[in-house]
Amino acid sequence: MKKSALFDALRAGILDLSLAPGSALDEVALCETYGVSRTPLREVLQRLSGEGYVTLEAHRGAAVSSMDLPVIRSLIQTAPMIYAAVARLAAENASPDGIETLKDAQRDFRDASTPADMAIHNHRFHEAIGTMADCPYLIPGLKRLLIDHTRMSQRFYDARTATERATIRKARDQHDAMIAAFEDRAPAEAVRLTLDHWALSRDGIGRFVMPSPLPLDPTQEIRDAV
Amino acid sequence: MKKSALFDALRAGILDLSLAPGSALDEVALCETYGVSRTPLREVLQRLSGEGYVTLEAHRGAAVSSMDLPVIRSLIQTAPMIYAAVARLAAENASPDGIETLKDAQRDFRDASTPADMAIHNHRFHEAIGTMADCPYLIPGLKRLLIDHTRMSQRFYDARTATERATIRKARDQHDAMIAAFEDRAPAEAVRLTLDHWALSRDGIGRFVMPSPLPLDPTQEIRDAV
């Protein structure tokens, strides 16, 4: 189906930042590139807006949801609570099906080669936890959280140093431990691991928001390398 | 604007149960009654679906979101956490504007004569708290919570006995106390009041889900009345 392909393409583009936060989405341009008429395109944009990927303003068209400082503050404030609540419910409701989906996502995450791939499969992993938690009042917030979390993680997964690569390995191992906790239906353990996982991620977000400053002495880096 | 009128009408109908949970929404019928063509109508349905009022299935049209037992269980499980989190943030972020909106809603709630009016203004009141909390990751869940909470409260506000009327008065007074807590920027107090308020409401939901059984002896009620 053309429409769902279009939906997925826009969604992926937003998550991997190839569609920049705040950038406008031109209806006719998208119609031409995806070979759909405006009616179904607009329905896709409405749906993306309903899920928080896009913001729609009357007579002003669609734009990729922005990611300004107040939003990031809200994220850091709210994320642990929502993630923890979802993890607890997921552990209580764990089903073989849900665990299977989780393991699939984790395998793809492990095998991913590019930062964008890692981010998207990490996204899938955490969405699957939400599905398993099966709570209609937490999932919408969780999904919005994941949109912004994934977008901010793009930098996180673009590992340059050995330390950064070690951090990613640690996150990956935490996923495995979380799967085990869900399989054991151990809510307390699932929550504990989830909060650890969040703490790791939060540091990465810190680096995203506040990159390390340029060296005061521009020659220092060169001297260090020698 | 016709479209927003249509949106509000459907929303109100869903909240006061005049559109029953699960009932199908016929596109052409709605078009004729509201004098709009199918294109904008469908956009309205998409938006209602995004906010959780309606569920859309491909090639099968729109239906009012259902309210079955698992959903009610989720609600009772999740509501205190979300309401409390929102109340805390609302108290921290309280603004004169927000307080004003809150007082307006409370006035209309107090002056309401029909159960449907009471329910809708109570809905507005709690939505305003969400707006004041200003957290994009909690509001979507809160709104979904309120949809189902309001629908279940229709019975709650249809007071027949003196006890029920006293309960409504108590809920109304709790609103006033909550406003005061927000004005004072007292998060702990706001949370405490919110949880009390929820406890009151939860009992009403209990009566909605489990109505009191018919008297075993059908003549008893008549004898009591004599």
Place this chain on the structure above:
DNA sequence: AGTACCGATTTTGTATACAAGATGTATTTT
């Protein structure tokens, strides 16, 4: 020079006609 207003152009919103899919019924076949 700066600002306000008007018109041209671009972009969004709506209606309608047509296509495709689903459902229900009647007829046929076993």
Place this chain on the structure above:
DNA sequence: AAAATACATCTTGTATACAAAATCGGTACT
């Protein structure tokens, strides 16, 4: 008589043409 299939009808999905709103550029005026 029961089941299956083909057809008719109804409903949803898509394209296109048209209407309305907003933006932008230019001109006139302060």
